[in-house]
Amino acid sequence: MSESSELVKLPSSVPLHARPAGAFVRTAASFASTIDVQANGRRANAKSILEILGLGADGGAELRISASGDDAAAAVAKLTQLVAELA
Template sequence: MVLASSEAVVRLPDDVDLHARPAAQFVRTAMRFGATVQVFANDRWADAKSLLAVMALGARRGTELRLSAEGQDADVALDALATCVADLVE
């Protein structure tokens, strides 16, 4: 069986840092899917389902996030995460 793999690039809103509350919202969204999801920012990859790993990226306002997902629902997971990032609030 071949697993689907997808990537997307999104940008944090200009008024949101990826600290505890927004990061938790992001992680909750990622956890809804079976796909393995990674997020890249500031020259580091992190497991998108790990709150501590996502917060450790130190992503600040306007930071570009590269999302990568692998699994049957990879495309749906990335669409949901892109929407989540666009809708993040402090």
């Protein structure tokens, strides 16, 4: 089992609410790894829309995406790419 982690910044004009959060959760759910996101001193399961929305991550917020499992590196890379493309 491998682990991977990456720090990524949300585009300043895009909070992690509704549509972006849904896309994030759907992408995370496509991986077998356990994936967590940290923002604003909170931690959330990346596969739970309620937990992701509960982060309160506004535009410009830094997210720490961490994964543990066989596809951890691929999961973190894909989610980091998704956040970068939200702008």
